[in-house]
Amino acid sequence: MVETAERHQVVIVGGGFGGLYAAKALRRGPVDVTLIDKRNFHLFQPLLYQVATGTVSPADISSPLRSILSRNRNTTVLMEEVIDLDPERQRVILKGKELPYDTLIVATGVSHHYFGNEQWKDTAPGLKTVEDALEMRRRIFMAFEAAEKETDPEKRRAWLTFVIVGGGPTGVELAGAIAELAFGTLRDDFRNIDTTEARVLLLEGLDRILPPYPPELSAEAAASLTRLGVTVQTKTLVTDIEGATITTRQGEQTEQISAKTVLWAAGVKASALGQVIADRAGVALDRVGRVMVSPDLSVPGHPNIFVIGDLANVSHQDGKPLPGVAPVAMQEGQYVAKLIRQRLKGGSDFPPFTYTNAGSLAVIGQNRAVADLGFIKFSGPIAWLIWVFAHIYYLIEFDNKLIVMLQWAWSYFTRKRGARLITGEASLMQVGTTPDGEYRSPVPDATVKA
Amino acid sequence: MVETAERHQVVIVGGGFGGLYAAKALRRGPVDVTLIDKRNFHLFQPLLYQVATGTVSPADISSPLRSILSRNRNTTVLMEEVIDLDPERQRVILKGKELPYDTLIVATGVSHHYFGNEQWKDTAPGLKTVEDALEMRRRIFMAFEAAEKETDPEKRRAWLTFVIVGGGPTGVELAGAIAELAFGTLRDDFRNIDTTEARVLLLEGLDRILPPYPPELSAEAAASLTRLGVTVQTKTLVTDIEGATITTRQGEQTEQISAKTVLWAAGVKASALGQVIADRAGVALDRVGRVMVSPDLSVPGHPNIFVIGDLANVSHQDGKPLPGVAPVAMQEGQYVAKLIRQRLKGGSDFPPFTYTNAGSLAVIGQNRAVADLGFIKFSGPIAWLIWVFAHIYYLIEFDNKLIVMLQWAWSYFTRKRGARLITGEASLMQVGTTPDGEYRSPVPDATVKA
Numbered sequence: 001m002v003e004t005a006e007r008h009q010v011v012i013v014g015g016g017f018g019g020l021y022a023a024k025a026l027r028r029g030p031v032d033v034t035l036i037d038k039r040n041f042h043l044f045q046p047l048l049y050q051v052a053t054g055t056v057s058p059a060d061i062s063s064p065l066r067s068i069l070s071r072n073r074n075t076t077v078l079m080e081e082v083i084d085l086d087p088e089r090q091r092v093i094l095k096g097k098e099l100p101y102d103t104l105i106v107a108t109g110v111s112h113h114y115f116g117n118e119q120w121k122d123t124a125p126g127l128k129t130v131e132d133a134l135e136m137r138r139r140i141f142m143a144f145e146a147a148e149k150e151t152d153p154e155k156r157r158a159w160l161t162f163v164i165v166g167g168g169p170t171g172v173e174l175a176g177a178i179a180e181l182a183f184g185t186l187r188d189d190f191r192n193i194d195t196t197e198a199r200v201l202l203l204e205g206l207d208r209i210l211p212p213y214p215p216e217l218s219a220e221a222a223a224s225l226t227r228l229g230v231t232v233q234t235k236t237l238v239t240d241i242e243g244a245t246i247t248t249r250q251g252e253q254t255e256q257i258s259a260k261t262v263l264w265a266a267g268v269k270a271s272a273l274g275q276v277i278a279d280r281a282g283v284a285l286d287r288v289g290r291v292m293v294s295p296d297l298s299v300p301g302h303p304n305i306f307v308i309g310d311l312a313n314v315s316h317q318d319g320k321p322l323p324g325v326a327p328v329a330m331q332e333g334q335y336v337a338k339l340i341r342q343r344l345k346g347g348s349d350f351p352p353f354t355y356t357n358a359g360s361l362a363v364i365g366q367n368r369a370v371a372d373l374g375f376i377k378f379s380g381p382i383a384w385l386i387w388v389f390a391h392i393y394y395l396i397e398f399d400n401k402l403i404v405m406l407q408w409a410w411s412y413f414t415r416k417r418g419a420r421l422i423t424g425e426a427s428l429m430q431v432g433t434t435p436d437g438e439y440r441s442p443v444p445d446a447t448v449k450a
Numbered sequence: 451m452v453e454t455a456e457r458h459q460v461v462i463v464g465g466g467f468g469g470l471y472a473a474k475a476l477r478r479g480p481v482d483v484t485l486i487d488k489r490n491f492h493l494f495q496p497l498l499y500q501v502a503t504g505t506v507s508p509a510d511i512s513s514p515l516r517s518i519l520s521r522n523r524n525t526t527v528l529m530e531e532v533i534d535l536d537p538e539r540q541r542v543i544l545k546g547k548e549l550p551y552d553t554l555i556v557a558t559g560v561s562h563h564y565f566g567n568e569q570w571k572d573t574a575p576g577l578k579t580v581e582d583a584l585e586m587r588r589r590i591f592m593a594f595e596a597a598e599k600e601t602d603p604e605k606r607r608a609w610l611t612f613v614i615v616g617g618g619p620t621g622v623e624l625a626g627a628i629a630e631l632a633f634g635t636l637r638d639d640f641r642n643i644d645t646t647e648a649r650v651l652l653l654e655g656l657d658r659i660l661p662p663y664p665p666e667l668s669a670e671a672a673a674s675l676t677r678l679g680v681t682v683q684t685k686t687l688v689t690d691i692e693g694a695t696i697t698t699r700q701g702e703q704t705e706q707i708s709a710k711t712v713l714w715a716a717g718v719k720a721s722a723l724g725q726v727i728a729d730r731a732g733v734a735l736d737r738v739g740r741v742m743v744s745p746d747l748s749v750p751g752h753p754n755i756f757v758i759g760d761l762a763n764v765s766h767q768d769g770k771p772l773p774g775v776a777p778v779a780m781q782e783g784q785y786v787a788k789l790i791r792q793r794l795k796g797g798s799d800f801p802p803f804t805y806t807n808a809g810s811l812a813v814i815g816q817n818r819a820v821a822d823l824g825f826i827k828f829s830g831p832i833a834w835l836i837w838v839f840a841h842i843y844y845l846i847e848f849d850n851k852l853i854v855m856l857q858w859a860w861s862y863f864t865r866k867r868g869a870r871l872i873t874g875e876a877s878l879m880q881v882g883t884t885p886d887g888e889y890r891s892p893v894p895d896a897t898v899k900a
Contacts, residue, residue, distance in 0.1 A: 040591060040595060040872045041870075041871040041872075057507030057508065057509040057510065058873065059506075059869035062871045064870050064871070066636075066639035066640065067639060067870075070639045077639075079598075079872075130871065130873055134873075141490060145529045148528075149528070149530070186516075188521070189514070189517060189527075192526075419507075420491075420517075421489070421491040421509055421512045421514070422490045
């Protein structure tokens with residue numbers, strides 16, 4: 001027998017924008033909510049590139065899920081990992097434990113996609129988690145340190161070459177920030193190298209960067225990046241990454257680039273739960289593993305299972321999938337919460353989800369951005385200001401809104417970046433040489449679990 | 451032949467308070483300075499316990515060495531590790547490289563001391579590096595998460611028991627901060643546990659906590675901690691740590707405590723370079739490996755090698771060694787820099803180093819501290835305010851002074867702690883379950899190097 005609770009049990013898997021906004025919108029519903037996440041914090045992913053490039057700290061763009069939801073007395077946060085689903089018995093399967101649900105919302109997002117070249121991921125890390133960002137930060141700043149020590153001009157050049165693969169918003173933001181580091185912030189900090197000799201390459205397979213944007217904004221963005229010192233190469237495919245050599249193809253032409261730092265911003269694939277849903281609920285996935293949901297965001301044939309956020313392929317509105325951005329996930333979370341509340345009141349026959357696009361923004365360096373607000377498209381400092389205020393507005397969930405603003409203001413006016421500590425790898429050097437000569441990993445169980 | 455440089459070459463090993471203040475004070479000297487550190491940042495260690503307990507981020511209390519010294523045009527920062535010395539040939543030995551010096555300043559500090567029980571270090575981590583602090587943070591917050599999920603009351607109690615070994619300033623600060631977490635900050639965040647049932651034990655081997663302070667301040671500190679909810683046990687020795695069981699002895703009485711979180715604040719030993727100096731320069735070390743220096747802080751018989759900061763045992767002033775605190779290291783760095791400049795002017799016969807003690811401060815929770823300013827001893831909110839302003843004053847080196855102040859103000863007035871993300875271990879869970887099922891360590895080379 002399944003033990004049944006009095007109140008309607010909603011289980012939400014994933015504490016990103018989708019899951020969090022659903023939980024918040026269910027606060028006043030006649031439901032008990034359990035939010036499950038592997039991490040104890042919500043991450044403001046749109047600013048992750050600023051962690052990677054040394055402007056802010058992970059905690060500045062993260063907020064503890066328990067803290068955000070502490071006043072939602074109907075909500076329990078569970079730091080756990082969902083490994084399977086049982087739609088028949090209405091259970092989510094955790095490690096050694098099951099959890100019953102009446103309604104399930106899955107919002108576990110996406111990870112990097114290497115298009116069948118998974119072996120590239122160690123050489124060309126992506127940017128989805130705090131650890132990813134700290135790893136990128138480590139690599140970027142270690143490259144300058146290594147160049148400072150390198151005497152061979154060829155190797156030094158490879159250390160000072162940064163390749164960003166993928167010309168979407170993340171790639172554009174990373175390339176702009178790295179160019180500003182090399183040509184601005186770090187300029188006076190080294191004695192043996194001239195950081196302005198660095199090369200920052202942004203590679204895009206299509207014929208323009210920021211492909212989802214209108215062509216004129218793509219051109220503006222490319223021009224701005226070029227002014228910052230970035231080399232933008234479009235119609236360029238990466239065909240191989242082997243050690244510090246990256247092979248590209250542009251039309252008929254192949255080129256080999258020696259670069260010690262390669263950053264991946266080229267593609268995403270659905271998180272593992274997508275496949276689980278496909279297997280258990282018999283639903284179709286798209287090419288990158290996202291779940292093909294119904295117009296009400298439920299899984300076809302399973303009206304009490306919803307998939308929202310980046311993990312969902314929602315195509316009924318435009319014919320093409322909605323983009324994997326925070327506003328889509330937030331609106332989806334709120335829509336599903338409302339639908340659940342109405343259902344519990346006895347309603348049926350709900351209008352399909354519609355996404356209200358307030359506009360798209362991508363930032364290029366410290367005072368330029370491109371904005372596509374639908375009725376108007378423009379670029380430059382005004383777009384950048386809108387970007388700043390839009391992000392501050394959404395950071396409203398965060399304790400640290402004011403702090404992030406100040407970090408930005410500081411780094412804007414001084415062009416300094418305080419958060420550029422190299423941690424992790426460097427620490428291995430340090431702890432590797434304790435007087436007793438023993439090795440101690442900063443991640444104690446890493447070796448055990450590996 | 452040794453290649454000789456025109457200018458006097460000063461090599462400083464270690465970018466802590468001692469090394470950094472020496473480098474800064476040599477800015478206008480007729481010397482070339484090379485500052486070598488394994489890390490690319492200076493760490494404000496007195497606030498490390500606030501990283502461990504979730505108030506601030508590592509970058510808030512760190513500052514890039516290159517950035518601090520970028521205007522010192524005579525100074526080169528080298529991110530390297532010194533593995534040996536050759537006083538005859540006046541060289542420091544790096545990995546695969548040598549560096550000549552005319553004057554050498556060694557300031558590499560101390561690490562944890564387990565008094566012959568090195569096996570305890572995995573169970574009871576200490577607090578010296580950024581990684582240490584993040585590891586402590588992870589353990590503290592994971593303990594509450596684990597307790598929330600635990601159904602066995604005994605095990606739950608073990609998860610909610612925090613033992614801090616060592617009643618010096620670090621132990622007192624940690625115990626106070628953890629008590630505030632359990633009895634304040636986290637109070638409303640859990641649904642299955644009552645965090646106010648947590649036990650926070652501070653164990654000290656001597657007959658009072660804060661042994662270097664006057665007895666009346668030790669008593670005040672103990673009373674304040676008790677009010678915060680900390681159980682203070684003096685005259686208590688830890689005789690064994692095995693898994694989650696810690697065995698203590700108080701006089702004739704032994705006790706076993708079940709605690710999943712044990713933090714080590716009990717002792718330090720000199721860093722590895724101390725032994726190298728002893729071997730190469732034939733100097734005596736004290737019981738914990740610190741170098742017994744001359745009254746001018748040079749190594750006896752080697753007037754051009756200085757040891758400063760926590761690594762030095764400077765006993766000529768009081769008969770007992772100066773404490774391992776930041777002000778001592780700063781003054782020693784400045785003293786040695788001045789001595790070098792005067793020597794280069796042809797001077798000799800310098801007065802021995804004397805430490806000017808402006809006072810000692812230890813903080814106990816969010817608005818109490820104890821202060822021993824020599825002419826006056828007191829505790830309470832005024833002592834706490836002095837502590838705050840003293841630390842802000844010394845953070846003056848840091849970009850982030852204002853930010854840290856605001857973090858403090860925020861956490862003071864709201865009793866919230868924003869920087870409580872659990873990273874590292876939790877990330878292993880996450881990256882361990884990528885769709886392709888492959889394991890990826892957040893510290894890529896950890897397994898290779900281990």
